[in-house]
Amino acid sequence: MSSRELVVLGTAGQAPTRTRNHNGYLLRWDGTSVLFDPGEGIQRQMLHAGVSSPRIERICVTHRHNDHCLGIPGVLNRMAQDAPGRSVTLHGPADAAVHLRNLAIVAQAQVQVEVVGVPELDELVPVADVAGAHLSARALDHRVPAIGYRLAEPPGTTFSAAALAAAGISGPDVGRLQREGELRGVRLADVSTTRPGQVFAFVMDTRVCPAIGEVVADADLAVLECTYAHRDVDLARTRGHLTARQAGEIAARAGVRTLLLTHFSRRYDTAELGREARDAVAALGGSTLVHVAQDLDVVPLPTRAARG
Structure with missing residues (x-):
């Protein structure tokens, strides 16, 4: 098993379907785990995926819409059952801090919870160290304040x-x-020889903006929402989301190695969204691999070769 991999716990945007749970993504990174945007039902998805809650040290939320954070009380209760008295840090935009604290209060779990609000700035700001890698965040462009996350490992020898x-x-x-x-x-x-550090990026609800490219630049694995097909680009702009074509173009231009598409509207066949993103990458002459996420997928981070 890879020591660095992403477990996809849910891929639905706004509302779950018969085959897709609400959002939820668990990054396993060198013995620790970071949970991103846990929507409703994630505790059950963790059981299906065989995810160990005691390894979760941080929960990172991109914004306060409930399909991206309503699973927090259940996850905290699961942690309390598996490892009573442990601690966890909740990160999210400063705008969401009160909402995250209230979700932790609702849980009434025997877990020590620290809520850390991240400033919504037009630059990458430090968030935390994760097993020797640097977690940072940057403001995006949604209907409410939202941030994207970047986890970058320093170069090695x-x-x-x-x-x-x-x-x-x-x-x-x-x-x-x-x-x-x-x-x-x-x-x-x-x-x-120098071994480049691995980079993971996570971008959810946002319109197209230059900030996305900075968050996902040169990422080995970048998770991007693609709520809409490009034929509905006007609707995507109005509601603060990306189309599959836009996600593919952003990833190709930013040098992303593997793009994971997710956060799908139930109006589409996800295969169509995958084709649209791949066509966008090809049109730009990019080499980004496009993967259409399914619930319970396990996606390893591509390894990096040393260079002289």
């Missing part, structure tokens, strides 16, 4: 065993070389 041996460097000296950048005339670049 991959050493060449042969190069280290040839240079006569071993044991504690390897760590010293990494910290100082040079040791006894040997440069770090002489015996290692």
Whole structure:
């Protein structure tokens, strides 16, 4: 099992259907888990997916509309059953902080809950550290204040065993070389390659705006809503959403490696939305892979190769 993967708990926009639950996305990242936008019914979806609630350390909400956060009381109660007395942090735009606190109060769960409001700024702002990666957020453009999330791992270093041996460097000296950048005339670049950090991005309800590109730039896996087909682009703009074509274009231009489409209106066949996004990527000459999410999908983050 991959140590970094996204479990799709629900894919419906606004209202669930017979085959799609309300929103919900759990990111497993190096032994910890972050739950994004848990809508109603997510506690049951977690059981179907085999998701362990004690590993959830943070719940990140993009905005205060209930299809993106009404599952919080149930999730907190599940946590209280599985690991009483534990703590969890709820993140969301500052506009949603009171609503999130009220949802935590409704739960009346034996869980220590901290609600942290994120400023809705036109730049990426730090939110938290997640297992060594940096979680940040940026304001988007919806009918209420909304933010998108970006989780970025710092670049790493991959050493060449042969190069280290040839240079006569071993044991504690390897760590010293990494910290100082040079040791006894040997440069770090002489015996290692740079491994780019992985990037995960999460964007829900928003109109097209430049901020989306900044949130998803160079992401290995980007989750984008595509509530509408492009034939209904005027409706999407009015209601503050993306079309599948727009999602594909944004991902291609931003260099996204894998695009996960979700948050579907029940008026569409999701296969149509997938075709529309793939056609948009192809028209721009992009290489983004497009995946149409289904409930209970498990999507691994693509690995990154080292580069010299």
